[in-house]
Amino acid sequence: xxxxxxxxxxxxxxxxxxxxxxxxxxxxxxxxxxxxxxxxxxxxxxxxxxxxxxxxxxxxxxxxxxxxxxxxxxxxxxxxxxxxxxxxxxxxxxxxxxxxxx
Amino acid sequence: xxxxxxxxxxxxxxxxxxxxxxxxxxxxxxxxxxxxxxxxxxxxxxxxxxxxxxxxxxxxxxxxxxxxxxxxxxxxxxxxxxxxxxxxxxxxxxxxxxxxxxxxxxxxxxxxxxxxxxxxxxxxxxxxxxxxxxxxxxxxxx
Ligand SMILES: Nc1ncnc2c1ncn2[C@@H]1O[C@H](COP(=O)(O)OP(=O)(O)O)[C@@H](O)[C@H]1O
Ligand SMILES: [Mg+2]
Numbered sequence: 001x002x003x004x005x006x007x008x009x010x011x012x013x014x015x016x017x018x019x020x021x022x023x024x025x026x027x028x029x030x031x032x033x034x035x036x037x038x039x040x041x042x043x044x045x046x047x048x049x050x051x052x053x054x055x056x057x058x059x060x061x062x063x064x065x066x067x068x069x070x071x072x073x074x075x076x077x078x079x080x081x082x083x084x085x086x087x088x089x090x091x092x093x094x095x096x097x098x099x100x101x102x
Numbered sequence: 103x104x105x106x107x108x109x110x111x112x113x114x115x116x117x118x119x120x121x122x123x124x125x126x127x128x129x130x131x132x133x134x135x136x137x138x139x140x141x142x143x144x145x146x147x148x149x150x151x152x153x154x155x156x157x158x159x160x161x162x163x164x165x166x167x168x169x170x171x172x173x174x175x176x177x178x179x180x181x182x183x184x185x186x187x188x189x190x191x192x193x194x195x196x197x198x199x200x201x202x203x204x205x206x207x208x209x210x211x212x213x214x215x216x217x218x219x220x221x222x223x224x225x226x227x228x229x230x231x232x233x234x235x236x237x238x239x240x241x242x243x244x
Contacts, residue, residue, distance in 0.1 A: 022153045023117035029207065053124075053142075055149040056215050060207035084142040091218055092211055 003028045005035050010042040017050040020058035029061055033068065042074045049080035058085075059092040066097050077101055107133065107173040115160045115167050115185070117153075123169060124148040130171050131179055136241050143219040144179070144239065150212040151183040151235045157204055159187025159233055177241045182234060189229040197225070 001024035002017040014032050018024065036044065044065060048054075062078065069076045079101040081089060089095060109130045113119050124145040131144055148169075155167045168184040190196045196203075197217070202210035216223050220237040227233040 019121055021120045021149055022157060023120045025207070053145060053149075055146050055153070056209045056211040057153065057207075059209040059211055063209060064207045083139070084146075087142075088146065088215065091215060092209060 001025075001028060003031050005031065007035065007039055007041070011045065012036065012039060012041045012043070013045040013047060015047045015050065019053040020051060020061060021053070021055050022057040025057045025061045029064065032065060036065075036068055036072070040072055040074075041069075042072075043077065044069050044074065045077045045079060047079050048082070048085055051082070051085060054085050054088055056088070056092070059088065059094065062089070062094055062098070063092070066094075075099065103178070104175040105172050106175060109171045111169050112166050113169075115156045115165050115187075117156050119167075120149055120152055120156065123152045123167070127169065127171050127181060131173070131241075134173060134177055134179070134241050140239070140241050144181070147216045147219045147237055148181060148183065150216050151237075154212055154235075155183065155185040155187060155233075157208070159185040159189075161188070161204075163187075177243050179237075179239050179241060181237045181239075183236075184232065184234040186232040189231055190225070190227040190233055191229050193225050193227055 001019060004015045006013045012035050066076045076098040078098050113123060127148045128141050128145050152167060165186055170182040172180045174180060195201055197213040199214040200210040202208040220239050222238040224236040
């Protein structure tokens with residue numbers, strides 16, 4: 001699992017790449033949270049274009065970042081979900097909390 | 103039900119094995135020529151059950167996870183995932199969506215995912231002895 005972070009102005013975009021499970025979620029979480037801490041953005045975008053697998057540990061990751069952004073009165077967008085990842089997100093009701101793009 | 107093929111594996115409950123275990127099960131099931139969606143469903147359910155062995159069953163110690171995959175007549179698959187860990191006191195409660203005994207970022211949705219992605223799930227558990235989860239899935243015939 002790789003995670004490349006871009007930030008511009010008040011927006012952080014995290015490009016996730018690979019498989020998200022309990023084993024891989026921790027590093028990604030730490031990386032994203034460090035950037036949130038440093039920047040206090042208004043918008044966090046999690047880009048799933050290159051994510052090939054995700055289970056409920058990924059839901060924990062997304063839910064946790066949603067809470068972080070709520071503390072900052074900011075927003076979370078989730079983008080480029082494959083059908084499989086969309087199915088997992090919907091089961092968790094993430095589509096009611098965050099804005100899903102595409 | 104007639105067993106057409108079977109695969110067993112035993113692996114240490116290390117989080118680095120989460121990926122290997124779901125990929126190995128998916129590779130065995132691929133002899134039935136499943137759809138991409140069926141393979142994703144199976145990988146996800148296996149990942150949930152294996153992660154539970156690692157995170158919950160063996161949280162203080164390092165034990166083994168026992169996985170049996172069977173190909174049954176009529177394009178059916180059964181997958182058994184067993185641990186000899188701490189066991190579950192109240193299975194009904196454990197299976198409720200959002201219920202978790204672990205803090206951190208566990209979503210409490212592992213069983214909800216298994217139930218929604220598989221046709222049937224059976225859970226047997228005894229405190230101090232361990233837990234067995236069995237899935238059944240009917241694949242589309244192609
Ligand atoms: N193999 C297991 N051994 C012991 N306890 C388990 C096992 N699997 C699940 N549990 C219990 O059931 C709860 C719910 O599991 P699950 O739905 O996967 O959510 P999560 O893993 O996010 O906690 C766990 O928090 C744990 O208490
Ligand atoms: Mg779980």
